[in-house]
Amino acid sequence: MIEKDEFGPEKILEIYNPKLRLNAILVIDNTALGPGKGGIRMTPSVTKEEVFRLARVMTWKCALAELPFGGGKSGIIASDEEIKDKKRKRELLKVFGKALRGIAPETYIAAPDINTGEEEMRWFVEGNGNLNSATGKPKDLGGLPHELGFTGYGVFHSTLVALEFLGLDLNEAKVAVEGFGNVGSFAAKFLAEKGLKIVAVSDSKGCIYNENGLDVEKLIKIKKESGKVIEYKEGKILPNSAIYGLNVDVLIPAALADVINLGNVNEIKAKLIVEGANIPITSDAEKILNERNVLIVPDFIANAGGVISSYAEYMGFEEKKAFKLIEEKIKKNTKLVLEKASEKNISPREAALEIAKERVRRAMG
Ligand code: NAD
Secondary structure: OOOOOOOOOOOOEEEEEOOEEEEEEEEEOOOOOOEOOOOEEEEOOHHHHHHHHHHHHHHHHHHHOOOOOOOEEEEEOOOOOHHHHHHHHHHHHHHHHHOOOOOOOOOOEOOEOOOOOOOHHHHHHHHOOHHHOOOOOHHHHHHHHOOHHHHHHHHHOOOOOOHHHHHOOOOEEEEEEEEOHHHHHHEEEHHHHOOOOEEEEEEEEEEEOOOOOHHHHHHHHHHHOOOOOHOOOOOOOOOHHHHHHOOOOEEEEOOOOEEEEHHHHHHHHOOOOOOOOOOOOOOHHHHHHOOOOOOEEEEEHHHHHHHHHHHHHHHHOOHHHHHHHHHHHHHHHHHHHOOOOHHHHEEEEHHHHHHHHHHHHHHHH
């Protein structure tokens, strides 16, 4: 059930192409600040409710990052076989792009999400006919692919600001990163370059832990070659679920949703959790962590680097300028939210939501 409220959703579309069997959903949540921005999720199980929830997160994320975008999201329901079949995937993306002519880029701008990346954005804009209908496109189409690590770069800056806020020494801080994909590997890389000690990383196959620190460059190479971080031999191999309870200062969940929950919240030892992934902590677990004074930087602040790079692409900025913009915006917003939360004695998520809602309300007039 989608509950409509003072913000939206403005449009919920079901798109079906009987000839090519495209089954898709588009939710445009709120366009007060600009066209609804959000990725195309391609999974067998994507639902209208899921797309709506993600579109709403985009409304807040864009408002908080002060971008001229609203919130939107789309989903293509496709089987695992279709997702693996490049030809079929291309067909689906093209027909979806075509179906959204007149809607994208006018009131919706697509981007990568689960199972869609820069090539999928190419097919989408080919079908749509307008290069502005998606961001995260390949470089030859004037794009700034998410594969350049923008989101991880934002998570890195958010972590630095939060550490400073807590008065923790960067050179002493021990960090664990759950998930070593696009977001996790870049966050780990930038943090290690700054001198922080990455003591554990995990992926779907397991967790590697060394309290003296891991060599992140080497890990990236090993992950690329073998697909598994546990092939890195200098450390203890643990089940991936062990990462949440390790003795670290900073925990960066950067893979799945709901991984920190009532089942493991009492094991958490970190003083700071920076949400690289979307909704990695359940709301009941978050409440307990807030009571324990564990500082949580919410997803829609910490992982906004991707959408900020989308804006940079939309404006025709170069890569370097995109990284700079991400640094400026993420630093400013993380600080703003943490200070407001502390002043009002509320959680950072509540503070962030207050700011985002106020900006959207103002734009709605
Ligand atoms: P990705 O597919 O590149 O990487 C996901 C990683 O998670 C992989 O290394 C995978 O092995 C790992 N993983 C899967 N199951 C795991 C488990 N049980 N334990 C530990 N690791 C596991 O995905 P990504 O683009 O890095 O996205 C990660 C998260 O960040 C998602 O929640 C996504 O919605 C969010 N996010 C991504 C971006 C972006 O620009 N890529 C932007 C905003 C938010």
